[in-house]
Amino acid sequence: MRTELAGSFSVFRRILGLTRPYWKHISASVVLTVFYSLLSGASIYLFIPLLDILFHPEKIRAAVSGDTAGVALGLGKWFSGLKQDVIGAILAGSQTDALLRISVIIIVTFLLKNIFGYLQFFLMNYSEESIIRNLRNNVYRHLHALPLGFFTNERTGDLISRVVNDVSVLNGGISAFFVTLMRQPLLIIVYLGLAFSLSWKLTLISLVVFPFTLAVVAWIALTLHRERGVTQERMADITTVLHETISGVKVVKAFGMEEFETRKFLKYTHQYLRSVLRINRIRDISSPATEFLSVIAGAVIIYYGGIQVLKETSLSASEFLGFLFIISRSCPRSRSSRTSRTGSRRRALRPKGSSRSSTRSRASPPGRAPP
DSSP: OHHHHHHHHHHHHHHHHTTGGGHHHHHHHHHHHHHHHHHHHHHHHTHHHHHHHHHOHHHHHHHHHTOOTTOTTOOOGGGHHHHHHHHHHHSOSOHHHHHHHHHHHHHHHHHHHHHHHHHHHHHHHHHHHHHHHHHHHHHHHHHHHSOHHHHHHSOHHHHHHIIIIIHHHHHHHHHHHHIIIIIHHHHHHHHHHHHHHHOHHHHHHHHHHHHHHHHHHHHHHHHHHHHHHHHHHHHHHHHHHHHHHHHTHHHHHHHTOHHHHHHHHHHHHHHHHHHHHHHHHHHHHHHHHHHHHHHHHHHHHHHHHHHIIIIIOOSOHHHHHHHHHHHHHHSOOOOOOHHHHHHHHHHHOSOOOOOOSOHHHHHSOTTOOOO
């Protein structure tokens, strides 16, 4: 186990070494990710004062006059001075003027958030694709440096697959690394900070309830990952049989092996069908199961939050709605998109590289020797 981890870490460090020529693009992408995360939180949080302007204008008058107790924009006592200046600038004038200003600010916030998100994706995709191009070029140069004996013992389909398919698989790993370790943690930190600023009690309840949903999502993800590995093996079997049949068509015709090759091909396609159907069953049940568990967790939060709004009056209705919106954006989602399934199938389209025997010997049926 330790040997496998050490080997994986060594490969990971080698992959990270390929990112050095593009550190400027990656650094700029990280900075844009920070701005994107902050604006994502602000775009949600701005709906709270918008609701107050529409349904609780007395809070706006209290905010402008300096009485900030219970105002939805409060982020903490240590930010009270800056908060008062911002509130006074935005909400000055009549209720209609304040509504116009907050609407314009919401539009500008969403515009900047999407611009930063687009630039972040563009720079990161440029870095990822450039790394894949360099890695594929290095593999191709390495092929020219290998002796002739290496090509005698390796199949052509395997070598082509390593240059075309196996290198492309790293693209998803590089992308997942930057998204998982940078973008998602920043968004979670921003959302949790906003949630704590609104109600630390409801936030703690959310942190207690939602881990059960996270556990179910994690189990589904692990099961899908394991089954996709089996599906890739099944597709590799199909690709290998097809490659052997086409490349050894003269042997197949000479020995009348059409029925034998057909039965073998039908066997592997049936195994692939069973594997794909199992993945589809797991994927299709993941979304309703996750949604149902999230609804249960949300019902608990709504009940306790409703008590705070109706009886304890420690939380306003606009703050409570904003809290629910923030939690809904940060809650786990089951990824079962058709795009990811297509990508996993595309990565599976490569022949196995374990066998070193010739095509002619593999194409021979049991009991019949090749000429």
